[in-house]
Amino acid sequence: MRKTVIAGNWKMNKTASEAAALIEDIKKNLNAEEKAEVIVCVPFTDIAAAVEHTKGSVIKVGAQNVHFAPSGAFTGEISASMLVEAGVEYVIIGHSERRQYFGETDQTVNQRLTAALAGGLKVIVCVGESLDEREDGVTSEIIVRQTKIALKGVSAEDMKKIIIAYEPVWAIGTGKTATSEQADEACGTIRAAVASLYGSEIAEATVIQYGGSMNAGNAKELLACENIDGGLIGGASLKAPDFATIIHSC
Numbered sequence: 001m002r003k004t005v006i007a008g009n010w011k012m013n014k015t016a017s018e019a020a021a022l023i024e025d026i027k028k029n030l031n032a033e034e035k036a037e038v039i040v041c042v043p044f045t046d047i048a049a050a051v052e053h054t055k056g057s058v059i060k061v062g063a064q065n066v067h068f069a070p071s072g073a074f075t076g077e078i079s080a081s082m083l084v085e086a087g088v089e090y091v092i093i094g095h096s097e098r099r100q101y102f103g104e105t106d107q108t109v110n111q112r113l114t115a116a117l118a119g120g121l122k123v124i125v126c127v128g129e130s131l132d133e134r135e136d137g138v139t140s141e142i143i144v145r146q147t148k149i150a151l152k153g154v155s156a157e158d159m160k161k162i163i164i165a166y167e168p169v170w171a172i173g174t175g176k177t178a179t180s181e182q183a184d185e186a187c188g189t190i191r192a193a194v195a196s197l198y199g200s201e202i203a204e205a206t207v208i209q210y211g212g213s214m215n216a217g218n219a220k221e222l223l224a225c226e227n228i229d230g231g232l233i234g235g236a237s238l239k240a241p242d243f244a245t246i247i248h249s250c
C-alpha cells in the first residue's frame, strides 16, 4: 500500500507573516492524525516561519528549489545543507516553471536531485509534457525521458526518498485539469519507467502525484485513480479550507 502525499506548492506567494497565518489556518482545518502525508513547499524566506508554525503538527516543510553545489560562488542560490539546517525535509525539483523561465534542463534537474539526496533532503521531482507535445502524441516519450534522466545515478535505496509529480504543463494554473484517465495513464507510464530502471517492487512503492489545477472539487476523482498517489497543488493550496478538503479527499 502506497501512502498518499498531498503537497502544496506555494510558488512565489506569501510573506513570512502571511505564511504563518496560512499554516495556522491549515492546522485548524486538519485532524491530529491524517491519512495523507501533508507538505507545504514555501518560498525560501518563509522557511523559518513555516518550520516554527508546523512544529508539533502533521505538516512537513519543503522548499521549491536547491542548487547542485554544496557551496560556492553561485549568487542567489541555496544549497541542500542550508535547507536541512533550516529544518526543511523536502524540496521540489524540476518544476515546469523552472524549466520554462529559468533554463532548467533534464541534466540540471538530475544534478539538483542527486545533490539534494546527498545533502539529506527528500525530493519531489516534476515531469510533464507541454500542450504541443501532447497534441503531437509524444507525451509518453517526454515523461519517460524526463523521469529517466532525473533519476540517473539514484540508488534503489534512495528511491524511498523520491516522489515523482506528473504535472502536464497545459494544466498548471489554467483551470484546465487533465481528465482522471489522462492523469492515471501518464502516472502509470511513469511507474513503468521506474520499473524499467529499478524493478516492479520499487516502482509499486514509489509515490507518484498528479499536479495541475487540482482543487477541492476534482481531487477525489483524481486521487481515486490506481496510479495517482497524491497531489502537488498550486493555487488551491493557498486557501486553507480548499487544501484541507483535498487532504480529506484521499
Ligand code: 13P
Residues within 6 Å of the ligand: 009, 095, 167, 171, 172, 173, 174, 175, 211, 212, 213, 214, 232, 233, 234, 235, 236
Ligand atoms: P495549480 O494547482 O495552480 O495549477 O499549480 C500546479 C502546480 O504547478 C503545482 O506545482
